[in-house]
Amino acid sequence: DVKVTQSSRYLVKRTGEKVFLECVQDMDHENMFWYRQDPGLGLRLIYFSYDVKMKEKGDIPEGYSVSREKKERFSLILESASTNQTSMYLCASSLPVNTGELFFGEGSRLTVL
């Protein structure tokens, strides 16, 4: 089975802190994605990557950056966390030939105080 693992299920950080959210997949998928999910707003794409060292902005990249140094790992970075970044963050991966079939991690619920 495909497994997408997010390093932290729950995090509490303070405003201004740097936050790292890690995501690792074990199925050799080329594509990886970071979404955030908020009530009433649905899933919104932050960044995605179709290959190592490659990254593309999604719909809401402001305040975030990403790193993909290895194929299996895609990290989301909040350089200076703010309260409006309190959210559920979901990582997903997929094969390039079937970009609609996303495999999601369990999510990381971030609270910024």
Place this chain on the structure above:
Amino acid sequence: QKEVEQNSGPLSVPEGAIASLNCTYSDRGSQSFFWYRQYSGKSPELIMFIYSNGDKEDGRFTAQLNKASQYVSLLIRDSQPSDSATYLCAVNRGTPLVFGKGTRLSVIA
């Protein structure tokens, strides 16, 4: 107009009934269409996809696509309380998936 629109619900149906979930999309260039199910506190999981006009059946689930009307639907026959979840419609335009906000379904025993 939002790219992918769904009624947020909640949609309540009695156990054993047919649940009908609807989705419209704005981009006529959309190529493929997906339904994800998300239980409360869990991540979305893919349950159906459809590429061509018409119906596609998988067990109790039927996806319907009408590209002329830019409309996708998901029918759940013999609804069970375990089907209670949020159903997300997603559209692929050759770029990352675009998700609707989801419809919350509640199946009442």
